[in-house]
Amino acid sequence: MCFSNRMWGDISFFSIGEGDWMTKKVGFFVNTRKENAPQVVADVSELLKKAGVAPIVADEQAEDLGLKLTGIGTAQMVEDVDMLLVLGGDGTLLSAAHLPKIETVPILAINIGNLGFLTDASLAELKPSLRATLRGDYRIEHRMMLEVFVNSQSPQPFHTFALNDVMIRHYTRLIELNAYIDGELFIPYNADGLIIATPSGSTGYSLSCGGTIVEPQLEAILLTPIAPHSLTVRPFIAHGDAEIKVEMHSTYESLDLFIDGQRETHTLTREAEIKICRAKRTIQLIRSRSHSYYKALREKLMLGERIK
Structure with missing residues (x-):
């Protein structure tokens, strides 16, 4: 049956004070074809461990990233984690959207590729964005x-x-x-x-x-x-x-x-x-407070750019 509820798309805004953040496990979903992917995963994993958060990489991607297998598959990882960190581009995020029960977990998508229109931040912004998220300084955007x-x-x-x-x-x-x-x-x-x-x-x-x-x-x-x-x-x-x-x-x-x-x-x-x-079901995208859809249209799609 089709779902019907006449309303505007929902955006939930909330902030959690530092020290109240309940994230204990962060899962990774990565475009393993990116040359820099193994190093990015290693760096972020170290940052998470220092913050007292367990990084989890499913076996389907662990081998490609040069990591030890843990016996955890992708479906189990999605069920176990409090947040999913998607590292890639728009295509990687679209692939993540097809994981079982993906609607139950918030997604922080970081572009480590080219355009990355749907992602929240660039590779250069990864660590500040992740730190802000762990502080609870973000908003959730529900995508239809x-x-x-x-x-x-x-x-x-x-x-x-x-x-x-x-x-x-x-x-x-x-x-x-x-x-x-x-x-x-x-x-x-x-x-x-x-x-x-x-x-x-x-x-x-x-x-x-x-x-x-x-x-x-x-x-x-x-x-x-x-x-x-x-x-x-x-x-x-x-x-x-x-x-x-x-x-x-x-x-x-x-x-x-x-x-x-x-x-x-x-x-x-x-x-x-x-x-x-x-x-x-909807997809929960984690957005930084500074994220602007209109800015993304101007800068990434060149909307309104004058042709010279």
């Missing part, structure tokens, strides 16, 4: 997620979640789709594909395809066509409690469904029916 239900014969019916977006497309041809909002036909699409995105995903692939930027505290669902075959088809923003249903009318035997890029990929038969709505 999508829940996806697929009713099909092949594969079997399934459901999943997305933090950024859901994409339907055929790699080589135009596809025909009918989109319904709350049970009513919205418009038919004849396009390379269709992106259904959250406000968090509005600065991702949706933006590249002409979608608008939506402030992440709003609850909304974006429908952005990919290269539509008509000038009358435009991106659209539905309300956050909308139930989006997509039916495929192409003659091709199958189409592809992508969840948060390629975090999940599914090949669907043309009879498949896809329903997408706001999920009850």
Whole structure:
């Protein structure tokens, strides 16, 4: 069942006095392909130990980081820790969003790569940001997620979640789709594909395809066509409690469904029916007091930059 609650996106602000912070365990989720990842993990682990906090790295990543195995898997780590430290970029954070029970643990995301639009701080800001977090000097930003239900014969019916977006497309041809909002036909699409995105995903692939930027505290669902075959088809923003249903009318035997890029990929038969709505679960992002979404838009996406 789709979750419905008409409200603005929730941001929780709170501060805990120094000495009252209850974090005892911090888990790591790392882009182990980054050359500097092992050293960053070692440095942060030492900082945490000095603060009386236990650093935990799951076995799935420990070996790649040159660390001893502890017998703790990623799923168990997420359940055990009080905070998850994500070291990488936006892709690493999106991967973390698909971990089991990730909605139960606050995430501090640090960019140790290139753009890092969704992350809270850069590598240079890592230690000050972590110290502030351990003092309780931060805020929690709840990011909306999508829940996806697929009713099909092949594969079997399934459901999943997305933090950024859901994409339907055929790699080589135009596809025909009918989109319904709350049970009513919205418009038919004849396009390379269709992106259904959250406000968090509005600065991702949706933006590249002409979608608008939506402030992440709003609850909304974006429908952005990919290269539509008509000038009358435009991106659209539905309300956050909308139930989006997509039916495929192409003659091709199958189409592809992508969840948060390629975090999940599914090949669907043309009879498949896809329903997408706001999920009850959210992602808890730890934000420093100085973090500014508008500043990130200006500095990282060059929004409003004059072209000379």
